[in-house]
Amino acid sequence: xxxxxxxxxxxxxxxxxxxxxxxxxxxxxxxxxxxxxxxxxxxxxxxxxxxxxxxxxxxxxxxxxxxxxxxxxxxxxxx
Amino acid sequence: xxxxxxxxxxxxxxxxxxxxxxxxxxxxxxxxxxxxxxxxxxxxxxxxxxxxxxxxxxxxxxxxxxxxxxxxxxxxxxxxxxxxxxxxxxxxxxxxxxxxxxxxxxxxxxxxxxxxxxxxxxxxxxxxxxxxxxxxxxxxxxxxxxxxxxxxxx
Numbered sequence: 001x002x003x004x005x006x007x008x009x010x011x012x013x014x015x016x017x018x019x020x021x022x023x024x025x026x027x028x029x030x031x032x033x034x035x036x037x038x039x040x041x042x043x044x045x046x047x048x049x050x051x052x053x054x055x056x057x058x059x060x061x062x063x064x065x066x067x068x069x070x071x072x073x074x075x076x077x078x079x
Numbered sequence: 080x081x082x083x084x085x086x087x088x089x090x091x092x093x094x095x096x097x098x099x100x101x102x103x104x105x106x107x108x109x110x111x112x113x114x115x116x117x118x119x120x121x122x123x124x125x126x127x128x129x130x131x132x133x134x135x136x137x138x139x140x141x142x143x144x145x146x147x148x149x150x151x152x153x154x155x156x157x158x159x160x161x162x163x164x165x166x167x168x169x170x171x172x173x174x175x176x177x178x179x180x181x182x183x184x185x186x187x188x189x190x191x192x193x194x195x196x197x198x199x200x201x202x203x204x205x206x207x208x209x210x211x212x213x214x215x216x217x218x219x220x221x222x223x224x225x226x227x228x229x230x231x232x233x
Contacts, residue, residue, distance in 0.1 A: 006137075008135060008137055008205070008207060009135050009207035009209070009218060009220060010207070010218040010220060050137075050140060050205075053137070053139050053140035053143050054140075054143075055203075069137060069140070071137070071205065071207070072207065072218070072220045073220050074201075074202065074203065074204060074205050074206055074207065074220070075134075075201075075206050075207050075208045075219060075220055
């Protein structure tokens, strides 16, 4: 299956690229996608993820054609 | 209900005035309360002078999330209209970053809905700030007092 993977903000800079196109068969979850694009790293706890532009969790499923995004916590604001 | 992202400076007061005159023209007489929040860029953050800020966003998801927040507010209060504008791109101190305007029949729901929308926006809408300071640039992305968990309250 093919998954478009996008990165934002400081993560985009750390990755050194804005996106990847993943073609693989052994991917079932968001966590699997991260493992492939990060060459084996576990998904950092503070990183947020989205599938098709909706917030998602690490164990949420992905399917062919999905867009998966990883990004740091949103900016928020002082209380 | 209108949500828009804006790459250039805007006057929140002129926008609210124009919106009320145009979009709400046919509802004149129905609304008794308008609550407005305006967020403005400060020139000091974390003890450093900030000369510029760049707001990055996730085209598509950011607009979608803002629309969901307005829908969530609409489902909790009886809102006649909502108008949200958020800046993206390069921003200077004293520029307006965000406008939230809510029209209702009575003030309680206007205040409550306006507060809900700005808080949800701050904590769940995908925006990331990069500040320009004397020593260079830095991301500001860890100042949510409670780490957001992706369970959206509806």
